[in-house]
Amino acid sequence: MFNKILIANRGEIAVRVIRACNELGIKSAAIYSDADKTSLHTRMADESCYIGNSPAHDSYLNKEKIIRLAKDIGADAIHPGYGFFSENADFIKALEKNRITFIGPSSKSVSLMGSKTEARKLMDKNKVPIVPGTTEAIESVKDGLIISKEIGYPVLLKAAAGGGGKGMRKISSSDEFESAFEATKREALKSFANDDIYIEKYVENPRHIEVQIFGDKHGNYVHLFERECSIQRRHQKIIEEAPSSFVDELTRKKITSAAVAAAKACGYYNAGTVEFLMDSKKNFYFLEMNTRLQVEHPVTELITGLDLVKEQISVAAGNNLSFKQSDLKINGHAIECRIYAEDPSNNFLPSTGTLIRYIPPSGPGVRVDSGFDSGSQITVHYDPLISKLVSWSDTRESAISRMLRALSEYVIGGLITNVSFLKIIIDHPSFRKGEFDINFLNDEFMQNLMSQADIKYIKEIERVSAIFAAILKSKSSINKLHAGQTDSLNHWQEQMYE
Amino acid sequence: MFNKILIANRGEIAVRVIRACNELGIKSAAIYSDADKTSLHTRMADESCYIGNSPAHDSYLNKEKIIRLAKDIGADAIHPGYGFFSENADFIKALEKNRITFIGPSSKSVSLMGSKTEARKLMDKNKVPIVPGTTEAIESVKDGLIISKEIGYPVLLKAAAGGGGKGMRKISSSDEFESAFEATKREALKSFANDDIYIEKYVENPRHIEVQIFGDKHGNYVHLFERECSIQRRHQKIIEEAPSSFVDELTRKKITSAAVAAAKACGYYNAGTVEFLMDSKKNFYFLEMNTRLQVEHPVTELITGLDLVKEQISVAAGNNLSFKQSDLKINGHAIECRIYAEDPSNNFLPSTGTLIRYIPPSGPGVRVDSGFDSGSQITVHYDPLISKLVSWSDTRESAISRMLRALSEYVIGGLITNVSFLKIIIDHPSFRKGEFDINFLNDEFMQNLMSQADIKYIKEIERVSAIFAAILKSKSSINKLHAGQTDSLNHWQEQMYE
């Protein structure tokens, strides 16, 4: 195994990797920017190295600095987490050159899956169902119009170098085609430095189902069942679960086989995720493959009992997978909520500041992967993810009750968070019944947020807040009248506030 | 099911029951004494009722007050937790009279098992192996001497009304008998208001193995496998695990069958634990039955995926057990550490005060059941248990690594705790190998605590503490020299300390 792993990331995922290193007896080295001096990953690693100013390109995206640091401190491997360098083929190649092991797939797998058209071609060749459409970039408006007519509107225009819901546009009729074509090309060039775009059939109200796969360097492949991530806002996943309540045993067999075929097709090793769209008839179509650990990996850990990060490290060190497909079975149900510093009542504007009080929930069946703690700063420079709250229970129904219980226990003071918003979704009758698709959090849902909330409960909360303020105010008036009167409430009030 | 459950307990177990009620949609009512105004159970329940002064007999042991309160607030059931009224047959009878459901066994089962001689007689009759010795109280020194000679020294004198390791005395030869007989009788009378004592063979270096059983009111019985609780200090369990690394499949089959037979023998329903001593040849002997939920129930929850408290509530409401024996299997390995406010370097003297900083560990495979939080007071009035830290993993070895990782993450400021002591045990080669018995923490171990610690690590920690103090002191001297110099460190130092 490795002697020391440098973690080229921050926040909760850096903490997650540090914990795995600690349990494996491997030294962990964190990097941190100015903004992350008070973050948990900086405190928890065996070594913490300052890497640069707060903007990511000066710190977590500074390839040269990170590689030099890894060599300076004698790290023999780098874990990229997710985001940043996790799907960057150049970074992986640079590590190979410097004889540092990348804890992830080969640069070749990453490149193959980085081009959406190449990936579609490869999947099609390997009999993994893809969304109907082109597997080559389209050259002209004329070609596009012909193909779109063949497929049938609505269609999606997508950037070949895009991914994760970025760089795409829906077209409902041929009238819209030309202007959309040009706009998408412009955006693709700007965002991905590559203006290749392709056409896909627009799948109506699909669910987002993805399969966790794992491969080792000896050609062994397994799947770890599916996750459902249909609860999204602006293509951003918010709630994920495993297994999917929509997937039956037969469909599970088909979709996991397709995922393993996808992994084999690109000679994949390490943890990876094959994402599919699934329509209401349970037909599924390859969407993209994420060649890295996912944010939502804990739900899979909870239903399989595996530790995906430890397994990543072991596989990167050249070991065989520590388990076989036949060892795995689904145990219970797990749900993850992403806890963001953002204001649901103000268009999800990110909220920054100091965590003046932070009490994560705990007890049976609750796991919190957090990147911060009381006194930590949440800044504007990165993703506003504070933590991931995961519940497990033997059934989906009790995992939901448990999640609601845990959300109610969570105290995050000093910032506005999406905790109350998550409660509304988790407690929603449609969510409870498992009746939703990727458009669940549509404009209508968002506009009716307040009517979906438990108004009686919110009234109670408002009343409590009002009473609190009135008591404090009344204490201050009394004090003005009776100066010199000793009063413990007044005493601490002064300490706290003045 | 019930509408409202009153929880006649405090601390972590009250919090545990509140969480279960919340997940089941049942209202929870807590009681609290003066000392527990800042405890977590007081904050988390749907209702919290002040019950009296801090001493337990004024509050948590005030039967009349508790029953009156339950009626006043319309609670239809009472959960006793462990300790306090959990094994008090009179309390259960009083509830029956007041038509409040006791979430636990019948008063009859509790009475039967409360007398150790009666229990031994019953077990013997039902072919559950008991430690060789008497099943009746011994009348005279003369009888005792004859019996002891028959059994063979060393023997144990035990109070019939005792339990949990209290009220017993080891006798190595006939010379010691008479004085020991009288002393034990005196103590028994003083402690249990009953001076019946009996004789048991002293089992050499046994392990403490117990079996979790469950019964419902319809005569269904299951076992939930064994727990090993051999790591004890002065008969006080400190570390528990499930399954036991010492118990093989055949022994498991025998001991769990014996436990179910014991439960049947006393017509038991609800959660219960049958405790055994097991000698080095894996012979086991009935020790006692605890007719309540145990402190260490979480390790069983983690290896079975069940929620024992929810199941207790359901069974008390008259439901059938929600699972069958054939549904259960052991999944992985779980270890629990009891986190106490006590000073291992000063004879485990309890430590009291305010938790000025409290950060429980988290992440994969870690569960914390805590009764307190930042700002809570730990007082002299009750048991100094702060929380229970539980780790789960697929193997015992990785559950140990995980526990060590979690212990290292735990921040409990303001009190002295046994966290560092627990680290020494968990990391001990004999513990890692599973080679220990109930005498593991003997005088020799305790006297060599320091040499068993990782001295290099402690030196590092001492150095860090020293550097911290030196820097602060150096800041103060600078300030005296250069008055008026602005210095952010000095600024906050004043805020914090002066």
Place this chain on the structure above:
Amino acid sequence: MNDFVVSVDNSKINIKVLNENELTVDDEKFIYELFPVCDHSFILKLNNKVYELTSERLNSDLFKVLVQGYQSEVIVRTALQEKAFKLLESSAGFHHHHMNVKAPMPGLILKIKKNVGEQVEQGESVIILEAMKMENDLKAPASGIIEEVFVKEGSAVEKGFNLFTIG
């Protein structure tokens, strides 16, 4: 003297603090107890229910209060203050004169949707600010006319930077 009007979100609540442990809310009586746990953290007991609150006092009348995941801004006024406030609000000449909107966080001005002189309704989007890689709609806090816009599309702003005024 201990008669307060408290504004929380869009509600107004009348609270009379009767003495050290009793108060009324819109004439309903409560037994209360309030004490601090640690910095910014308080325990408030109302009848038999205990709440943990996290609070920052922004000025003598304005609190940020967090209870069970819900954060509100709470303005508390004595009955007298409230009367004065209402008079002012209803008087003919009262407007949110020169209401100044500042950047809630550092970011990049992606788009300015309203120009000087345009009428906007409360809640209407005026500026799109990109921060934390996300687009954030900055909305008019009140209806009125855009009087001044201090930024240009593409410019970077710090937190607290003046963006525009509504008159």
Place this chain on the structure above:
Amino acid sequence: MNDFVVSVDNSKINIKVLNENELTVDDEKFIYELFPVCDHSFILKLNNKVYELTSERLNSDLFKVLVQGYQSEVIVRTALQEKAFKLLESSAGFHHHHMNVKAPMPGLILKIKKNVGEQVEQGESVIILEAMKMENDLKAPASGIIEEVFVKEGSAVEKGFNLFTIG
């Protein structure tokens, strides 16, 4: 001036604080950074290792410091103070005169094992105090003669109550 002798448990450590970010420990050099996170909580970085500390300052020289589950009492003296202290300690007349032992917690005096006039060694048990349902040995903090005992067996004491003195 910035030359300190720090006592932690039974060790003495020599620390020179060179400037705002460098210090030496027994002549080994470290780069340091220290800042507060919140009440009682600090981050100390030594070379590439970050520690979180929880600390209470009991007086200007005495700290309770918690690092990774280990709590120590730390006494820090300037080199000069340390010299004076050592002189005092080694001078013939120096004893822990009238060292006063107080109850560390409220409880019940179960047993008094040493009487007035008896010699005790450091660490020897003097009184057994029952608290939290457990028996606690209260030991002599130093060797000497028991001068006075202020309690009786069976009496209840509050925290901080004087129990006995050693001379």
